[in-house]
Amino acid sequence: xxxxxxxxxxxxxxxxxxxxxxxxxxxxxxxxxxxxxxxxxxxxxxxxxxxxxxxxxxxxxxxxxxxxxxxxxxxxxxxxxxxxxxxxxxxxxxxxxxxxxxxxxxxxxxxxxxxxxxxxxxxxxxxxxxxxxxxxxxxxxxxxxxxxxxxxxxxxxxxxxxxxxxxxxxxxxxxxxxxxxxxxxxxxxxxxxxxxxxxxxxxxxxxxxxxxxxxxxxxxxxxxxxxxxxxxxxxxxxxxxxxxxxxxxxxxxxxxxxxxxxxxxxxxxxxxxxxxxxxxxxxxxxxxxxxxxxxxxxxxxxxxxxxxxxxxxxxxxxxxxxxxxxxxxxxxxxxxxxxxxxxxxxxxxxxxxxxxxxxxxxxxxxxxxxxxxxxxxxxxxxxxxxxxxxxxxxxxxxxxxxxxxxxxxxxxxxxxxxxxxxxxxxxxxxxxxxxxxxxxxxxxxxxxx
Amino acid sequence: xxxxxxxxxxxxxxxxxxxxxxxxxxxxxxxxxxxxxxxxxxxxxxxxxxxxxxxxxxxxxxxxxxxxxxxxxxxxxxxxxxxxxxxxxxxxxxxxxxxxxxxxxxxxxxxxxxxxxxxxxxxxxxx
Numbered sequence: 001x002x003x004x005x006x007x008x009x010x011x012x013x014x015x016x017x018x019x020x021x022x023x024x025x026x027x028x029x030x031x032x033x034x035x036x037x038x039x040x041x042x043x044x045x046x047x048x049x050x051x052x053x054x055x056x057x058x059x060x061x062x063x064x065x066x067x068x069x070x071x072x073x074x075x076x077x078x079x080x081x082x083x084x085x086x087x088x089x090x091x092x093x094x095x096x097x098x099x100x101x102x103x104x105x106x107x108x109x110x111x112x113x114x115x116x117x118x119x120x121x122x123x124x125x126x127x128x129x130x131x132x133x134x135x136x137x138x139x140x141x142x143x144x145x146x147x148x149x150x151x152x153x154x155x156x157x158x159x160x161x162x163x164x165x166x167x168x169x170x171x172x173x174x175x176x177x178x179x180x181x182x183x184x185x186x187x188x189x190x191x192x193x194x195x196x197x198x199x200x201x202x203x204x205x206x207x208x209x210x211x212x213x214x215x216x217x218x219x220x221x222x223x224x225x226x227x228x229x230x231x232x233x234x235x236x237x238x239x240x241x242x243x244x245x246x247x248x249x250x251x252x253x254x255x256x257x258x259x260x261x262x263x264x265x266x267x268x269x270x271x272x273x274x275x276x277x278x279x280x281x282x283x284x285x286x287x288x289x290x291x292x293x294x295x296x297x298x299x300x301x302x303x304x305x306x307x308x309x310x311x312x313x314x315x316x317x318x319x320x321x322x323x324x325x326x327x328x329x330x331x332x333x334x335x336x337x338x339x340x341x342x343x344x345x346x347x348x349x350x351x352x353x354x355x356x357x358x359x360x361x362x363x364x365x366x367x368x369x370x371x372x373x374x375x376x377x378x379x380x381x382x383x384x385x386x387x388x389x390x391x392x393x394x395x396x397x398x399x400x401x402x403x404x405x406x407x408x409x410x411x412x413x414x415x416x417x418x419x420x421x422x423x424x425x426x427x428x429x430x431x432x433x434x435x436x437x438x439x440x441x442x443x444x445x446x447x448x449x
Numbered sequence: 450x451x452x453x454x455x456x457x458x459x460x461x462x463x464x465x466x467x468x469x470x471x472x473x474x475x476x477x478x479x480x481x482x483x484x485x486x487x488x489x490x491x492x493x494x495x496x497x498x499x500x501x502x503x504x505x506x507x508x509x510x511x512x513x514x515x516x517x518x519x520x521x522x523x524x525x526x527x528x529x530x531x532x533x534x535x536x537x538x539x540x541x542x543x544x545x546x547x548x549x550x551x552x553x554x555x556x557x558x559x560x561x562x563x564x565x566x567x568x569x570x571x572x573x574x575x576x
Binding site: 105 | 562565
């Protein structure tokens with residue numbers, strides 16, 4: 001299944017991995033590295049007085065890297081292949097390599113990663129040539145997020161293979177093995193959440209000094225989302241067989257963990273108003289569909305799917321209106337979809353946005369009956385409505401669709417009248433919620449005749 | 450009377466420095482700098498040991514244990530054992546709550562991954 005050339009490359013990498021690790025451990029030869037490592041928090045030191053030792057070590061690092069990759073690709077046949085094929089192979093190899101760098105840490109210290117070496121030796125965006133054939137130059141760019149293979153100096157963001165590829169997500173496993181594997185996958189998802197939060201905090205810190213990292217965040221989100229979608233699809237496959245109680249409860253725990261991970265990825269969009277591009281929207285949709293297959297009665301996943309489909313210009317689905325007539329035990333509300341609604345609200349029409357927020361409101365009310373609606377839920381509805389205007393129209397990827405809407409008039413009337421009744425009867429009026437209630441009543445009056 | 454004389458004698462000896470003075474708490478803890486989160490806490494298993502939680506047991510065993518404990522400690526007599534929002538050692542074991550607990554507790558342990566670079570490399574070569 002895997003390309004034989006790629007397989008050969010990977011096996012030669014396996015044999016020579018120790019020598020590569022020695023290159024990565026070069027910084028330990030300097031005394032100044034240990035204090036650097038103790039203080040390191042993901043950012044390069046702003047104005048580092050470069051010592052001479054450091055410079056000579058950087059040069060040694062580059063030369064050894066160059067030697068390593070030249071010997072790895074020493075098969076002259078490789079570079080005689082068709083350029084398109086070489087590009088494809090290099091891309092695949094880069095993904096595998098960057099995944100290994102994601103897992104690598106040195107000296108039993110999780111702070112000592114590839115990133116640390118690059119920042120210590122100040123080698124960010126340095127290019128290392130490895131081969132030249134008929135005027136095509138093959139080189140490597142060292143970046144803090146990994147290694148980039150480049151043909152004739154072309155740049156892209158380092159791609160990473162989703163971490164689900166190393167976990168052997170099969171269905172034919174014994175119960176003991178499956179139990180261990182689900183636990184291992186739970187820990188991997190925790191690590192992915194950790195990585196996302198860590199890198200995002202670095203972006204936030206760099207944003208303060210005016211540096212935007214739009215593409216880096218997108219590539220990180222792609223990596224994490226692909227892994228999460230793979231894991232979710234795996235537990236969907238597992239669900240088809242009947243397992244004992246232990247494994248079912250571990251599977252349920254994994255699915256809720258995956259949901260919280262996806263919520264975290266939505267946060268930069270919903271809070272910092274970043275417009276995610278369509279590739280990410282498609283990935284989110286893949287995850288949501290897998291989630292809907294896993295839990296068909298989950299209404300919040302349906303709302304999220306509708307938000308994602310509207311963000312791609314599609315119509316509004318009438319399925320969502322069933323909630324107005326269904327009994328409370330026929331549907332579940334397993335996570336808060338307001339983050340998803342806020343994250344993509346900039347890309348669809350006002351009509352769709354109002355329908356989605358109205359449905360969200362109805363969900364909240366129905367789930368808190370017979371108690372009155374909590375203040376924070378009320379505030380969530382108002383914020384979801386408002387978020388659409390707060391996105392800046394000059395942002396990247398900002399393309400607004402004019403979605404068709406084929407929902408019959410009587411359904412929308414029923415929706416808004418139900419919402420109006422709830423607002424009349426099931427809301428606690430107080431000073432803190434007064435302005436939100438006024439805003440929402442204005443919204444209802446604008447839509448309900 | 451005798452105790453007071455003994456105490457006075459001790460004070461004199463302490464003042465003269467002839468008696469070993471016990472260390473103050475500050476002196477015992479010492480003022481060398483260490484990481485705020487020492488490595489002992491940096492994994493769920495070790496944190497669980499510290500809180501005497503068994504984080505590894507599967508759900509069915511936890512339920513059996515819960516049943517025995519419920520029978521052993523009825524709620525009306527052992528109220529403190531039935532408080533749900535604390536890490537009541539024996540009663541916490543539901544995997545959903547376990548995962549939630551570690552993220553909400555503020556003690557963010559560094560999750561040990563069973564996957565490391567070498568295993569990943571072998572896996573990628575194998576397939």
